[in-house]
Amino acid sequence: MSVNLQDAEIVFQSSDGIRFRIHHLNLSLCSEGFSPPDHSTFDDVVLLTESSSTLDLLFRFIYPEPQPELEKLEFNDLALLAEASEKYQVYSAINTCTINLM
Template sequence: MSESNPDSDNTSDSRTSKLFSSADADIIFQSSDNVQFHLHKINLQYTTGGFPPADISNKKEIVKLTEQSETLELLFQFVYPRQFPSMRNLDFHSLISLAEAAEKYEVFAASTACFYLLRDFVHTQPKRVLQFAAMHGYHELVVDIQPILAGSPLSDVVDILPLQMLKSWSLYREQHLLTNIQKHLETIHALNRENCNLRSQKAATVYEDDTTRRKLFK
């Protein structure tokens, strides 16, 4: 979390979120694009693990955050007793930004929602989702991605996975490759058998034709 700064030069250029503009708020967060969110510490205390910071006084101070307003607008909806925002049409960039913010500030409800939604992107964004899952310990997501990236070289994931995950990944990849090799060999054997049968049938046909011709000219 960034430092609180009530006298920031950017404060005069800021605007206030329509969703979070309560007059009795006791803490104000400001996004990187200068949108202010007026919140209540009591909600943050009971629904998050990262708010409010210990060095925030009882004054209504402005705390500057590094996230964009789009991300914070979604994130803060998870700290109040209200219906959570719909995220069905959220693009991957917006979702991963929200997921990272939820982990950073320990907004647990948002973290859970993002976890399930990220599963929709394991096929289109496997490496980025894997990076997030490995960093934050989402083993289930790593398992979901294993079949998708198992054919990739280990060099693609060695800098992403921690040692214990890399060990499990390597064992899975080895089994995956062995299974694929076995299937490939079985396919080759099946094709060879089919070719042998075709050659045998062709030879038998030639023999029958030759025998027929001999009988005709005998």
């Protein structure tokens, strides 16, 4: 499942051009590393340096759904997710990545 919710207020774009629509409330509750504009609209796109595959995994951690099965990821993909988790301070993802990197 890709995180792209039509009623969400914030639009992020990955380094490979894929857009993700994310709810501001979920983002503010689950991450301290994003600084979205206060009055963002769908016309305001926040550009991120991470790939869509990394962001898709990362954004799943901010919604109440089953977390991705990280043990099936290649080491490099897991390392990229861990790096993004630290950068954007998504703590549930940081903990899960740490466990899977051991």
